[in-house]
Amino acid sequence: MVTRLSHLFLRTLRDDPSDAEVTSAKLLVRAGYIRRQAPGIFAWLPLGLRVRARIEGIIRDEMVAAGAQEVLLPALAPREPYEATNRWTEYGDGIFRLKDRKDADYLLAPTHEELFALLVKDLYSSYKDLPVTLFQIQDKYRDEARPRAGLLRGREFTMKDAYSFDIDDAGLDRSYQTMRDAYERIFARLGLEYAIVKADAGAMGGSKSEEFLHPIAVGEDTFVRSAGGYAANVEAYVTPVPDALPIEGKPEPVLLPAADTPTIDTLVAHANAVAPRDGAPWTAADTLKNVVLALTHLDGTREVVVVGLPGDREVDLKRAEVAFAPAEVEPAGDDDFKRHPGVFVKGYIGPQVLGAESPSGIRYVVDPRVVDGTAWITGANERGVHVSGLVMGRDFTADGVAEVSDVRAGDPAPDGSGPLETARGMEIGHVFQLGRKYAEALGLKVQDENGKLATVTMGSYGIGVTRILAILAEAHNDEKGLVWPKNVAPFDVHVVATGKDSVAYDLATDIVAQLEGERFEVVYDDRPKVSPGVKLRDAELLGMPIVVVAGRNAADGVVELWDRSSGERSDVPVAELLDAVRAI
Amino acid sequence: MVTRLSHLFLRTLRDDPSDAEVTSAKLLVRAGYIRRQAPGIFAWLPLGLRVRARIEGIIRDEMVAAGAQEVLLPALAPREPYEATNRWTEYGDGIFRLKDRKDADYLLAPTHEELFALLVKDLYSSYKDLPVTLFQIQDKYRDEARPRAGLLRGREFTMKDAYSFDIDDAGLDRSYQTMRDAYERIFARLGLEYAIVKADAGAMGGSKSEEFLHPIAVGEDTFVRSAGGYAANVEAYVTPVPDALPIEGKPEPVLLPAADTPTIDTLVAHANAVAPRDGAPWTAADTLKNVVLALTHLDGTREVVVVGLPGDREVDLKRAEVAFAPAEVEPAGDDDFKRHPGVFVKGYIGPQVLGAESPSGIRYVVDPRVVDGTAWITGANERGVHVSGLVMGRDFTADGVAEVSDVRAGDPAPDGSGPLETARGMEIGHVFQLGRKYAEALGLKVQDENGKLATVTMGSYGIGVTRILAILAEAHNDEKGLVWPKNVAPFDVHVVATGKDSVAYDLATDIVAQLEGERFEVVYDDRPKVSPGVKLRDAELLGMPIVVVAGRNAADGVVELWDRSSGERSDVPVAELLDAVRAI
Structure with missing residues (x-):
């Protein structure tokens, strides 16, 4: 049974609805x-x-x-x-x-x-x-x-x-x-x-x-x-974990003289100037950034946790949500800091005063790259002061490892299959x-x-x-409207009749019957008082894979055939229409 | 694709579940x-x-x-x-x-x-x-x-x-x-x-x-x-409403001397004894029973209403619900009576003291049969005392009419099409x-x-x-189980294979293939370790319209064919099975 637009419960809109965002x-x-x-x-x-x-x-x-x-x-x-x-x-x-x-x-x-x-x-x-x-x-x-x-x-x-x-x-x-x-x-x-x-x-x-x-x-x-x-x-x-390094023989940490180092880069430059490392110079990846997060546990309690990660990384809150699930995670706020007076020297937080076993009792967890024996530039818990050469496993420890750092193009695949x-x-x-x-x-x-x-x-x-x-x-649309893949389109073919006399309508009715005889699902725009322009725009908007327009050349038995997906349009004699439709 | 009971997510129970009532x-x-x-x-x-x-x-x-x-x-x-x-x-x-x-x-x-x-x-x-x-x-x-x-x-x-x-x-x-x-x-x-x-x-x-x-x-x-x-x-x-009767010339009401009349019948006998009516004797249909109902309105307020109906009728609460919708209706309780002290003399309630305009302010509504000019035996609002010949429209009035009386076999159809x-x-x-x-x-x-x-x-x-x-x-079951009508049965045919060797199973498999080739929907009981008794009981319980049992005579190419609805069972050679199934 053909579906006719004159009867279908449908209203198309020319403009986007104001409450739709996508x-x-x-x-x-x-x-x-x-x-x-x-x-x-x-x-x-x-x-x-x-x-x-x-x-x-x-x-x-x-x-x-x-x-x-x-x-x-x-x-x-x-x-x-x-x-x-x-x-x-x-x-x-x-x-x-x-x-x-x-x-x-x-x-x-x-x-x-x-x-x-x-x-x-x-x-x-x-x-x-x-x-x-x-x-x-x-x-x-x-x-x-x-x-x-x-x-x-x-x-x-x-x-x-x-x-x-x-x-x-x-x-x-x-x-x-x-x-x-x-x-x-x-x-x-x-x-x-x-x-x-x-x-x-x-x-x-x-x-x-x-x-x-x-x-x-x-x-x-x-x-x-x-x-x-x-x-x-x-x-x-999952971040590939580097091998632990020997702790023995690592130089003692050095307190860096106070300096104005508002960014990781300026801090690295300062460290390379005042306490250069043997071998390669310090890089951003050698700094240990300590970020304070607030967890809300299922029972409603709130916990402050510090995560240590290389300074060239950011905390990815979605990954942190997974790492700390089922707790909810957000950056710590002023109230969180106030509940731990005297612990956090903002901008100069170091792990030395942290840890579940420390007097502060604040958990300290680290990025998987912070393995034993790695040496870091980090805060000295004193305004303006950093420390370099702080060695994990010797000068500080962590309560655990957490996958909180962001993942970037170029990072290695954990299975060794190349850069991401x-x-x-x-x-x-x-x-x-x-x-x-x-x-x-x-x-x-x-x-x-x-x-x-x-x-x-x-x-x-x-x-x-x-x-x-x-x-x-x-996935399937263009500036004119929807473009349904064949397997999910509401109808296979959208037949449009335009014009003031009955020629196009008679031809379209005939075409609809032929298509239905061949088991195509057809929607037929037979609306008598709607302009051709509106009908064609609606055909584009509704997005059926195939559109057949009986209009101008209907008297000569010729219709226009659209392949909505490729955008191709061609004039086709009615006698060849079924084959042409099947071809699409 | 055949559905096999060995695979189907199904468990049948031998006994009725304890929590099912119907x-x-x-x-x-x-x-x-x-x-x-x-x-x-x-x-x-x-x-x-x-x-x-x-x-x-x-x-x-x-x-x-x-x-x-x-x-x-x-x-x-x-x-x-x-x-x-x-x-x-x-x-x-x-x-x-x-x-x-x-x-x-x-x-x-x-x-x-x-x-x-x-x-x-x-x-x-x-x-x-x-x-x-x-x-x-x-x-x-x-x-x-x-x-x-x-x-x-x-x-x-x-x-x-x-x-x-x-x-x-x-x-x-x-x-x-x-x-x-x-x-x-x-x-x-x-x-x-x-x-x-x-x-x-x-x-x-x-x-x-x-x-x-x-x-x-x-x-x-x-x-x-x-x-x-x-x-x-x-x-x-809708109760057919009798014509109103002339009020003029109706005898004045008569107070009946107090007597023990615990039922409508004893009251009628008492009235016929002490105040007989001209012409026909009083009947139960001439008594006016006044029933006190409590309505709970949507806003939560509770109202006491009295309904007057012929003594040979009962209040049908479902009909009363409709009459007083959207209020909820129930028989008045002691608390309702207490809210109207001195108004109700239980067993002897009469309409004389009722009505929205009366000092009691209690609404009084009547059955449609209580039309102007009808004369009634009813309570006199005094313990032990009734009155006869109380005329509607002269000696009492109502605040309205309500369809609250029960409807019975023999009552007239309102359209005059005969008794109900x-x-x-x-x-x-x-x-x-x-x-x-x-x-x-x-x-x-x-x-x-x-x-x-x-x-x-x-x-x-x-x-x-x-x-x-x-x-x-x-609607469709018997003592053995469900008996689905053909149009809604989950499967058309239930094929059962029984026996220890593979003969019956091979035959059943063959039959299933044949039936599916003819577009029948088939469920196949191929469970290898289930006894024939259980399989046949399950076939009865599940209720498919047609059951085919390949068992005892499978080696001779004969199966049993059940018409679940008629209960008929017959032995059929496999060669004739398709025709026999089609015939059912």
Whole structure:
């Protein structure tokens, strides 16, 4: 049954909506695919719903082909399972909580590890039942702090989430690989370029995790990759640790005479002038910058921590969040300093007075490059005064190592596969080896081959359906509007009739019937009182892969054929149209 | 791709789950279609999801065929639109409310009249855009007080809700009829018997409403119907009003000497003994019973109201709820009586001291049969004393009329189509002519033919997808398990292989391939270590329309063929199997 624009519930806008910040939201609202209902909450209009359905179809297809079984769990979930894994608390403000009329606590689930683990516990009891991989396509909820990026960060959104259950690690490896392979096929079919990068398993508490990122300049995520095949989200980059150096024979530290050294470079120059090093001169990488961070722990307590890193590096707060998870991290403020009077001499902080065991009791952690035997220029905890040749493991120690430094182009890949380049991307999928964390917390055990109870090991695999749709719109558009890949376009062909008499309309109706006979999905712009200019602009904006315009030359049986993606336009006699459409 | 029970995420239970109260919940849980997650909240396992998908497919199909367009609105909805129509308050404890991190109010929408009205207001501006009918298939939420009936009264449930928008009443009539027709087709395809009954538009605030009820003994709704075609939910039954009688010439009321008359019958006998009526003797229908009800209004205030009805009738609290909506109604309690000291002489309440204008100020409303000129035996507001011949319109008056009396078999249909019979049913669909209530509250106006703004008139049409699934299970089962109608069964054919050697399995595998080649959907019980008894019991419990058992006679190429619905079983040579399956 043909869809006619004269009837379709659609209104296109000439201008970008004022409340949309990203290209995908602007275009999808302008083209009448979605409408905003509240911050991060959208209504799906007929065209948008068709794209969703096609994306869901591809995902479902590949999940089933990979042996996963579809189920559907509730969005409204009781508190207890999330309490058992501590996520009820860990999510902080990030989830929607509510009470029912009996004052019982519920949440709108942001993800379903707990409920899937309980479901398998409920149904299965033996290793013979495993492995099993379950999935659902379902609406999820997150109370995003800044839901301004349209569907990219919705508060109500649709996900395909899958969960694998295995008796042992080798099984989890296989299940994980199967899902990973399915994701590759899904993104290939969706026409979405991707990079698979190592990711931080972080809040999920897993042991291994990879992200599928779509490389795009406006991406929110930064990742690094080497020519030799290494790729990682910067949060997951692991700094190669240099070998420790011998401490013996290292010169004693030297207090540098006070001087005005407002920058690392001026400090390095000063040190090279007054206390030159044997061999190579001091460089910025030999200075030890001590940055004071404030952590907010889950129980609400606030802790001041100092991180020591080479002076040519900056603290990357996202990496610090991972390093100190689940605590929240921010630069320390005046209040934090006041709680430790007399400890910090700003600009001249040195590790000598720090450490959990020191009188200050303040934890001191260092970048992995700060290994035993390395000698540093750093603060002497006295206004204006620095010290050089301070040796790690002799003159100061640390409470631990933390990956807080930024990652840069040219840094080495940890696997030795060469220098890194950086790129930006958007997350389109995420696969986790969760291991036994959730199963342990929820008591998911089955009998093993020896009749003993064994804790199940889990994987978790997510694709945001509505997010993918937005990313497809980000990836496929031009100044005129959307340009849908064939596999997800709401219709294959957009037929436009223009002109005042019925010739073009009759021809278009005929063409529509022919195309539908050949099983093309067609939308037909038959609006009688809309100008040709508006119709053609709408055809560009809506973004179907193929546009057929019956207009000027309709009387001669000639129509214009557009390939929306290449931009090519040509006049085609109707008799040759079907072949030409098939060719595109 | 065949679904194998050795792999399917399924566990059947031999016994009814302890927390299920209704047949459908017991069977669906036992057969592994759903699992309870919290009160009124369920997980859908693979078999359940397949039935859902088929029901949704039929509904979607008929909606689209009827010209309705599919959209999808959020479940998480902002407070403001529901505030504008007063439903934020009216829903009372019946909905889930929550706040986001910025303290803004949201609800989990139980129905979407408001958001659809706003969506049409957002997109459309002219009568030329109308009519339009939109629908969605979506998860909805109600905080039911007693969510004990499985999917029949879920707290998270799936509905198809549709909304029509018209410029005038004639258009609404047409849109309503179109949806009503589509509903008839849907229920016919679902294999679900139905009666269309007049319903109370009640809380929806509409002008006309009909319910589709599935007649079933365990139904929660009572409805009445006449042989002449009248049918109504008892809440919607309208009592035929008798003609008023002349007051002039009616004898004066007579105080009956005190007597022990604990029942209506003893009172009638007493009256006939001490104050007989000219002509016919007094009957129970001539006594006026005055029942004290307590209303709780939306603003929380509590009001005592007295309803007067013939003594052979009882107050039907459900009908009273409709009569006094949106107030909640219950029998008055001791506290209510105490708030009106000296007014009520229990057992001897008469209307003489009642009425909004009386010193008591207590509203007095009457059954529609209590018309001017009717004479009654009723209480004299004095212990032990009744009065007879008290005439309505002369000796007492009422503040209004209310449909609070029960409706019974034998009562007349209001349209004169004969006496009523009563039946029980379950609501499977509901169609409303909402009129302009929502459009007015939300400012949904379009330009009419004269360029003036006109308020749009709306209809609302609902089918509970998950509820329908439960009702199908209630309607189609036997002592052995589920018996799915062909159009909604998760699979067409259930193939079972039994026996210790591979003969039956080889034959079954072959049969499965043949059936799939003919486009039947097949589930194959290939579980190697499960006993034949368990397999056959499971086949009965799961309820596929056709079961093929390859067992005892497999070596001779003979299988057993079950028609699950008729119960017929026959031995069939494999060569004839496809034809036999097709015949069922």
